[in-house]
Amino acid sequence: MTFSFARQVAHVDKRGHVRTIATLPAVADPQTPEIGAAVTTGLARAHDGTLYVGYATGTDAAGVWRITPNGEVSRFTDEDLPARSFINGLALDERHGVLYAADSDPGKVWRISLDDGSATAWATGPDLERVGFFGANGIKVREGSVWVSNFDRGTLLRIPIEADGSAGPVETRATGLDGIDDFAFAGKGETVLAALNTTSEVAVVRRDGSHTVLLTAADGLSNPTSVAVNRQKVYVPSAAYNTQNDPNLLLARLEKHRPKP
Numbered sequence: 001m002t003f004s005f006a007r008q009v010a011h012v013d014k015r016g017h018v019r020t021i022a023t024l025p026a027v028a029d030p031q032t033p034e035i036g037a038a039v040t041t042g043l044a045r046a047h048d049g050t051l052y053v054g055y056a057t058g059t060d061a062a063g064v065w066r067i068t069p070n071g072e073v074s075r076f077t078d079e080d081l082p083a084r085s086f087i088n089g090l091a092l093d094e095r096h097g098v099l100y101a102a103d104s105d106p107g108k109v110w111r112i113s114l115d116d117g118s119a120t121a122w123a124t125g126p127d128l129e130r131v132g133f134f135g136a137n138g139i140k141v142r143e144g145s146v147w148v149s150n151f152d153r154g155t156l157l158r159i160p161i162e163a164d165g166s167a168g169p170v171e172t173r174a175t176g177l178d179g180i181d182d183f184a185f186a187g188k189g190e191t192v193l194a195a196l197n198t199t200s201e202v203a204v205v206r207r208d209g210s211h212t213v214l215l216t217a218a219d220g221l222s223n224p225t226s227v228a229v230n231r232q233k234v235y236v237p238s239a240a241y242n243t244q245n246d247p248n249l250l251l252a253r254l255e256k257h258r259p260k261p
Contacts, residue, residue, distance in 0.1 A: 001237050001249070002053060004039040009053055009067060012249060022067045024055050031058030033086050033105040034133055042090040042139075042182070042226075044099065052076060052099060054087035063087060063119075064101060064112060077112060080119040085110075089139035089182050089226075091146065096165070100139055100146050107135020109148060109159070109167070123148075123159050123167040138182030138226065142190070147173075149180040149194065156180065156192065156205055174209040182226035186234075186254060195224035195236060200243065202227060202236055215252065222246045229254065 002009055007024040030038040033056070041054035049069035056062055062085055063077035081087070086105040092114075093100065099112040100122065107129035111122035123146070128136040131152035138149040146159045146167070154177045160168030173190075179198030183205075186193050192205040193214075200222055202215040215221055215236065222238040222245055229235075232254045240247040 002040040002043050004041065004239065005037055007038055007040050007055075009040060009043065009051060016249070021051070022071060022073045024053070024065060024073065025061065027057045027059050027061050029059070031083075032056045032062075033058060033084055041086075041088045042102070044090040044092045046092060046094060052090055052092070054090055054101065056086045056088075057083075059083050064090065064099065064117070076117045077119050078117050081110065086134070088134070088137050089149075091139045091141045093141045098165075100141060102136040102139040102148055104130065104134040104137055104151065106130060107150070109136060109139065109146060111165075122146075123170065125170060127153070127155070127157055127170045127172065137180065138195075140183065140185065142185060147183075147192075149177070149183055151180060151197070154178045154180055156183070156194065174205045174211060177203065177205065177211060181224065184227040184229045184234075186229055193227045193229065193234060195227050197223050197225060197239075198242070200224065200238070202234075215250070219252075220246070220248060220250050222248065224250075 009021045011019045027038045038057040044052045051067040063081040066076040088104045089102040091100045097114045101110040109123040110119045112119045134151040137151040140147045148157045156174040158171045181195045181197040183194040190207045200217040201213045203211045205211040222240040222243045224238045234252040236250040
C-alpha cells in the first residue's frame with residue numbers, strides 16, 4: 001500500500017506489521033494540482049513482484065515509478081506525461097503489455113507501454129473530466145474493458161478495449177456514488193465494491209447500477225481510498241485525509257457480497 005504524504009510504498013503482513021519498501025525522492029518545490037505536496041497514489045503489482053506506483057508532484061518527477069523486487073526505484077514513464085498530470089489509480093494488463101493510468105487532473109486515461117514506459121492518452125472526454133476537484137480516479141481492467149471511477153461526478157464507467165487496442169465509447173454503469181475513489185470486483189462477475197472517500201463508506205455496486213452501503217465509519221472507515229479483494233477477504237485502507245482521525249487498514253469478510261468487519 002502507499003502512504004501518500006510520506007511518499008512511501010509499504011508492505012503490511014497478515015499480522016498487521018508494516019515494513020517500508022521504498023521512499024520516492026523528495027521534490028524541492030512540488031506543484032501538485034489541488035494538493036500542493038508530492039504524493040504517492042495508486043499501486044499495481046506485476047506477476048514477478050515489480051511494483052508500479054503513481055507519483056503526483058506537479059514537476060518533471062510526476063508520473064509512474066517502478067520498484068523492482070530487489071528494491072531499485074526509478075521513474076518509469078517518460079516525458080509524454082505532462083508535469084501537471086495527477087496519476088491516480090493504476091491497472092495492469094500484462095497479457096497485452098500495458099499499464100492503464102487514471103489521470104485525475106484534468107481527467108483522462110493513459111495507456112503506458114510496459115516495454116519502454118511511453119504513454120499515450122487513451123481515453124478522454126467529459127465523462128472522465130473533473131468538475132471541481134478530481135476526475136478519473138480508480139481504474140481496473142476486466143474482460144476486455146477498462147473500468148474507471150470519476151470522483152467528482154460520482155460515477156462508475158466502463159470503456160471497451162477495441163480490437164486495435166483503442167478505447168471504445170464510454171458507458172456509465174452507475175451514478176450517485178458520491179466521492180467514489182478506487183474499487184475492486186467482488187468475484188467473477190461485474191459486482192463492484194467501491195470506496196466512497198468523502199462519506200467514509202464502502203458500497204456494493206450491482207450490474208444494474210444500483211448500490212447499497214455495506215460498511216461505514218461505524219465499522220472503522222475514515223476516508224477510505226481503495227478496496228482489494230482476495231477470495232473472501234476484503235481489505236480497505238482509510239487515509240483519514242479529511243477526518244484527520246485513525247488512518248487504518250480494515251479487514252472484512254465477504255459473505256454473499258456483504259463484507260463483515
